[in-house]
Structure formats: structure tokens, C-alpha cells
Amino acid sequence: MASKTNTTTDHDEIRRWAEEHGGKPAIVKGTEDGGSGVLRIDFPGGASGDQFEHIDWDEWFRIFDENDLAALYQEEKASGEDSTFIKLVSRENA
Secondary structure, X not given: OOOEEEEEOOHHHHXXXXXXXXXXXXXXXXXXXXXXXXXXXXXOOOOOHHHEEEOOHHHHHHHHHHOOEEEEEEEEOOOOOEOOOEEEEEXXXX
């Protein structure tokens, strides 16, 4: 069975998927530069939680749009299990 993935720039779709999996919008601490930072979604039990600074969704999507990003996320693994895999990619490559 193949894994199910989607690529989108739709804010509502990204937020819904992240929140359904307990994810919170964040940036990597120490990457702030001129009002931006390296974006992440912080999921419960994630390995790098102490390296993240939570921000609100409006700020997260501002950075997302300014950097012309798209979200490639996995609905479920090939095994059929739920997945929290998300990768931010350039919209040019989406």
C-alpha cells in the first residue's frame, strides 16, 4: 500500500491537518532574521521540541507566504497508520 501525501499552500488545510495531529506552529530558536525564522510544526513527543519557539498561526503563515513555501504532508504511512510527516518546499517545486 502506498503512503498518501498532499501538497498545498492552503492555510486552512495546513492548520487543520497540523491541529488534528496536535501540532503547533513554531520557528527554530536562533534562526530569527529580520522577522523570519526557519518554520516547523511542533508535534507532541517530537525530538526537537526544546529547540522550537511557538508562534501564532498568523505569524507562521506570514513567513510561509513571504518565502513562497508549500507544505507537502503525509496523510498516512504506507502501513495505513496516521503520519505527522510534513516538509516545507518551494512553491516552484510543488
